Amino acid sequence: MSDALDYAKRLIAAPSVTPATGTVFDELEAMLAPLGFDIHRFCRGEGEEGSDEAPVENLFAIRRGPEGSKHFAFAGHLDVVPPGEGWHTDPFEPTIEGELLYGRGAVDMKSAIACMVAAVADVPQDAGTISFIITGDEEGPALHGTRALIDYMNAQGIRPDLCLVGEPTSVNRLGDMMKIGRRGSVNIWLTVDGTQGHVAYPHLADNPIPKLVAMLAELDSLVLDTGTDWFQPSNLEITDMEVGNKAHNVIPAQAKARISIRFNDLHSGASLSERVVAIAEKHGGTALPIISGEPFLTEPGAFSHMLANAIEAETGLKPEQSTTGGTSDARFLRAVCPVIEFGLCNATMHKRDEAVAIPDLDVLTRIYTRAALGALALKTEHEGA
Numbered sequence: 001m002s003d004a005l006d007y008a009k010r011l012i013a014a015p016s017v018t019p020a021t022g023t024v025f026d027e028l029e030a031m032l033a034p035l036g037f038d039i040h041r042f043c044r045g046e047g048e049e050g051s052d053e054a055p056v057e058n059l060f061a062i063r064r065g066p067e068g069s070k071h072f073a074f075a076g077h078l079d080v081v082p083p084g085e086g087w088h089t090d091p092f093e094p095t096i097e098g099e100l101l102y103g104r105g106a107v108d109m110k111s112a113i114a115c116m117v118a119a120v121a122d123v124p125q126d127a128g129t130i131s132f133i134i135t136g137d138e139e140g141p142a143l144h145g146t147r148a149l150i151d152y153m154n155a156q157g158i159r160p161d162l163c164l165v166g167e168p169t170s171v172n173r174l175g176d177m178m179k180i181g182r183r184g185s186v187n188i189w190l191t192v193d194g195t196q197g198h199v200a201y202p203h204l205a206d207n208p209i210p211k212l213v214a215m216l217a218e219l220d221s222l223v224l225d226t227g228t229d230w231f232q233p234s235n236l237e238i239t240d241m242e243v244g245n246k247a248h249n250v251i252p253a254q255a256k257a258r259i260s261i262r263f264n265d266l267h268s269g270a271s272l273s274e275r276v277v278a279i280a281e282k283h284g285g286t287a288l289p290i291i292s293g294e295p296f297l298t299e300p301g302a303f304s305h306m307l308a309n310a311i312e313a314e315t316g317l318k319p320e321q322s323t324t325g326g327t328s329d330a331r332f333l334r335a336v337c338p339v340i341e342f343g344l345c346n347a348t349m350h351k352r353d354e355a356v357a358i359p360d361l362d363v364l365t366r367i368y369t370r371a372a373l374g375a376l377a378l379k380t381e382h383e384g385a
Contacts, residue, residue: 003121004361005101007031007114009094011078012103018079019045019144020136021057025078028059028134031117036125037061037132042152044144045137056137056144060152062129063120065376069128072375073160074116074368075333076167077138077145080105086352099358106356108349112166115361119368128376131160138329142292146329150336162303162375163339164368165330168346169322174360175315175367179341180304181230181297181323182331183262186269187239188276190215192285196253205251208284209243212255215283216241219259219276224267230297231264231323264323265295293331297323298338302378307340310370314363342367 010031014024021043029039039061047053065071083091083104091104101111113134120130133153137145153159169179192212197205216238224234240258261272269291280287298304300321311319319342333339344364348354 002118002362002365004111004115004118004365005358007117008101008106008111008356008361011110011114012094012105013092015092016078016080016105016136017082018137018140019054019056020079021055025057025059025136028078028113028117032061032132035063035117035121037063040152042148044148052141052143056135056140056148058136058145058149058152059134060131060149061134062131062158063125065128065130066126070376070378071129071131071160072372073131073133073163073337075133075146075163075165075329075339076109076113076116077135077329078110078113079136079139080108080110081139081350084352088353091354096358100355101358102353102355104354106348106354107168107344107346108354109166109168109343111356111361112168112343112364115364116166116368118365119372122369123372123376127373130372131158133163133333135329142329146332150332153336160337162378163333163337164307164371164375165328165333165339165341166343167328167330167341168344168349169341170343170345171347172345173315173317174345174357174363175311175317175319177322178304178307178311178319179323179325179330180300180321182293182295182325182327183231183234183264183323184267184269184295184331185292185327186261186263186272187290187292188259188261188273189288190257190259190280190285191288192255192283194251194253194255197251199249199251202251207251208255209252211284212241212257215280215285216257218279218283224261224263224272228264228266231295234261234263234267236261262326263295265297267295269294293327296331296334296339298334298340303338303375304340306374306378307342307371310367310374311342313370314367
């Protein structure tokens with residue numbers, strides 16, 4: 001059994017539905033400590049279980065190289081989404097069938113973290129500084145996870161030169177895609193207040209539903225942009241409508257809806273929020289935006305070229321440099337240093353019977369070793385970012 005497979009099994013066997021704390025971090029610490037890493041663990045959040053303020057555990061580990069050497073960071077998360085029903089195995093009992101390892105987190109993203117740990121064993125300490133930025137709050141509200149880790153690093157005066165996030169970016173084969181950016185995300189809650197009344201006496205009431213429908217129609221018709229060289233077009237989607245009126249003969253007093261916008265770097269969360277607020281007010285309503293991330297792009301350059309070469313050397317594939325998909329914690333790490341995402345095939349992430357191809361673990365480990373050595377050897381700090 002390779003180290004990567006052993007580590008992956010140990011992490012999967014530690015249940016860590018978001019927000020994660022405890023045993024799964026014990027396992028990771030036990031893997032990193034023998035490799036010479038100094039490890040700091042801390043919890044943030046003091047709310048009740050199930051709330052956005054529930055405690056979250058985070059881990060920062062660092063193995064320092066020679067004074068003045070480069071600093072390369074691996075980043076990721078140990079929390080997983082709930083397994084759901086219908087698995088043919090226990091989702092928290094790692095199971096091997098043929099060349100597949102089953103378990104929640106096998107793809108997203110405990111196996112990638114396992115490969116990162118296995119990879120650094122082959123990186124000499126004198127090559128430079130390596131760190132791990134690992135949270136238990138990526139699949140949840142992401143309030144007390146990577147952002148708290150960044151606060152910790154800032155307080156300690158720690159700043160990586162480059163960062164690789166191990167999200168499952170590959171599509172059909174390991175190595176066919178890496179992410180050099182992500183679109184931003186904003187969710188907006190819309191409300192229209194009216195006056196409740198009897199449907200037979202509409203002149204004594206004020207129905208909020210037609211106003212909400214007109215508001216949503218205008219929002220749905222917006223063409224935000226047609227995309228850029230690196231980003232697909234921004235899109236606005238209606239994700240919920242709510243009236244809650246159980247009576248057939250009552251005009252309701254309030255109608256609500258929610259929209260979600262994924263946007264490229266032609267916009268900011270604030271600019272889109274202002275636009276939606278204006279449309280909501282035009283139709284007699286209000287809008288409450290919550291921005292969960294801004295778009296970012298790590299311009300193709302020395303970092304992406306080095307990583308693409310490492311991937312091609314081990315897989316024979318030239319990875320597509322993409323910005324598609326949802327958000328990740330790279331949206332926070334981009335403020336620290338240039339960041340790229342690369343990891344396993346994503347076909348089964350968040351699904352029942354999540355599974356990773358075992359041969360991919362050894363290949364990914366070698367890619368991560370090459371990436372670490374390559375990043376630490378880049379001549380110009382932040383080159384190509």
